[in-house]
Amino acid sequence: MSTLTVDKHAAAAGAEGFLRQQRARHGEKLVYVVLLVSALVSVATTIGIVFSLVVPAAQFFAEVPLREFLFGTDWAPNFQPPSFGVIPLLVGTFLTTVIACAIALPVGLGAAIYLSEYASDRARKTLKPALEVLAGIPTVVYGFFALTFFTPLLKVFSPSENLPGTFNAFSAGVIMGVMIIPTVASLSEDAMAAVPSGLRQGAFALGSNKRQVSTRVVVPAALSGIAAAFILGISRAVGETMIVTMAAGLQPNITLNPFEFVETMTAYIASSAGGDIATGSTVYKTIFAVGLLLFIITFVMNMISIRLVRKYREVYE
Amino acid sequence: MSSIIVSGKPPTERPALQTTGEPLKERAFKWLLWGCMAIGIVTLVTLLTYMLVKGLPRLSTQLVTNMPSQVNPDTAGAQSAIAGTLWVMTFTALFAIPVGILSAIYLEEYADTERWWNRLIEVNLLNLAAVPSIVFGILGLAFISRGLGFGPTIITGALTLGLLVLPVVVIASREAIRAVPRSIRMGSLALGATKWQTIWRQVLPASVPGMATGSILALSRAIGEAAPLIMLGVSFVTFTPDGLFSRFTTLPVQIYRWGSLPQAAFQELAAAASIVLLLLLLVMNSIAILIRNKMQTRW
């Protein structure tokens, strides 16, 4: 039962009047500054990332024309002769992200609705943490799992001889999706749990059944939190490195067939940054160019989604 | 029939009203949801079994008492990695959780969303969640390891990982704060409390469960990350850290390295180390889960 704790000091404020208020105002100012500084940490981080990416990327674009980079369809920077068209990497990232989100978003939301509306309190207390364990499994282990368990499993059930290959986007995408389920589920569930029960009770009182209450009352009310969970999930899928490096492949490929290999932008960055490429060479600078491109894409994506969410968000009391 | 109590506390069982319409649709929906839940749990069980089957032969106290060894894979352990993980995780939490919560409070309570810089901070946070972990490694190397001169030590690792997971903490905390009904805030202010007092004594305690979820997800992510630390230069270390400025290694880095070596003994070690990592994670999360359960409120 929620109670308002009555602050003795606040109540006494009236008696002591302006003295108490003045002291409080100092403290308020300090609090504001502390909070602002904390928020600026994230801004400083972004500035740092942009700075460390832009400088080498600019050097790269002095050597390789931007047009070739953005519109070229052949990504082979380490081969002779090299070519620097980034489209295959974009396709790879797109394909794996879509597969991951196709799993994580609906399943995560479904699990969240179940936990919030249908599960008993005890079940919720066990199942929610169980799901969160999925979030803690190291991405390396997920990568090994995708490569050495899931892909062979797919091959057993596959009618075709060649597909899925050892590396395929589907395997990486599905396992990535599974990894993201806890993020989507836990955050959505928190959002739904916070919806005032008065809303639910009202709906029940008007004769709705549980399904209608869940889908038509609770989910729209919790939309802000669910949207945040979705955006976070998608962002995670785009930025995931280890799983795609190990399971989706390191060979660029323009395809929409999920059972073929692809190389994502993150996989390229990861393999090249840890490889034996000479520092300072043009090839090495591709790491930063690709990183910068990824950063810009996600920035635009997030700006659009925030605007959309703000339009549809409902605020209660 | 359960009564409806007029006190603000929700009834413990859902009112069992006569359902109008199609029961099949309701059941199908329920099964669909249950299926979603099952996908998560089944995969979890499969993963755990997979790890156990591969790593059980090597799961023994030796893992904790012995140091990693290239020369003797059969007697190698993961002591330096376990210690390193504990050290780094403690400081990652000490950095990311307070900064994240304070940022969230600023964004929700103090920031005027009409101002462009506040909107920029918001987009910026979401964007950071999408940056690949290896780019955080580049960032950490350039600005923390070199810029601040800390070198590839525990504090650099903790700060780098802390920045990596900061967005999750902030976003989860923001949603938690946002979920506190405005009537609570209004009531508190009406009784004469200052803004900070309202936040500290009313809003924050009510949003603790959401913040706990945020920290769980954030720390779970941080404990399993290898790529940014490898960028910093962390790999083979046979001593346990003795301070913030000590070099170190962590379990995920060790697992990644062992998994790439040819000898089969190292593959088993990698699987066993993953199990140890999960155990550490469970202990770490259980604290947050305890807090969350105790402070859970339904409005």
Next chain:
Amino acid sequence: MKRTLLRRAVVPAATVAALALALSACGGNNDSGGSGGGLSGSVNIDGSSTVGPMTQTAAELFNADNPDVQITVGESGTGGGFEKFCAGETDINDASRPIEDDEKALCDKGGVTYQEMVVANDAITVVVNKDNTWATCLTTEQLKKIWEPKSKVTNWNQVDPSFPDEQLSLYGPGTDSGTFDYFTSSINGEEGASRTDYSPSENDNVTVQGVQGSKGAMGYFGYSYYEENSDTLTAVEVDSGNGCVAPSASTVQDGTYTPLARPLFIYPSIEAGKSNDAMVAFVKYYVENDENIATTAKFIPLSSDQKSTLDSELSDFQSAIG
């Protein structure tokens, strides 16, 4: 009431954290019963992930006699390693290839001078599936035909008409890897010159599995990966004009396994040597025990010619640090 609950949770949480720290602190035990060389200090090494295991082995063996020296061996790659090395952040760089011009310039800028040392050999081994009974020996021309850029070879009978009709599937290291660079430059004549439609992987164990998995598969990686899987894979003998030669320690040392035998390097920094006694002792140990270290780490030790070169490189190093 909720506030006190929060406080009540903070105390046990802090206790657990403190306990964990204490545990890890007193758990740490560096002495392994050695005679205790009395040396202390730290040595920071980074670089290639191929050479890394060998340097790690050296570190462990060195630590048996000198337990108070803290040696860290990173594996951020040869290039990443040089970046740190030329900035003065590491004392030694492991490298699976010689330093390149871009990197030499970087080291000049950073004021870092070094002594190049070849510490071991590696035989890049071409492997085929155990059931592949026909490709026991391939000439370098045949290898080139299979692996060259724009190669259209997809079947074994295109390599040699006497070979059976079996689909060819190719596996190998990623294009960022030194192994890839060396293989392509030896077989195809230019670094990076390779067909693009093979399955690359960061993790050579995956290449192993790939080749194990299909009859017509072929892959290449370092010798230690073949050695570990010699009962499930067949190493192809390479004929570079003087007959078929199988990769082995002796054929690499006497130079008959060409062109796929490659040297592995370490680059100790002279600047670091001037101020770090522990590092100098480590380098000395590395060189003097090089054969034992290489064998323990499952690499191919140096030939006697290479050994004498290494010894003179060590004396050059020692005189450079003064």
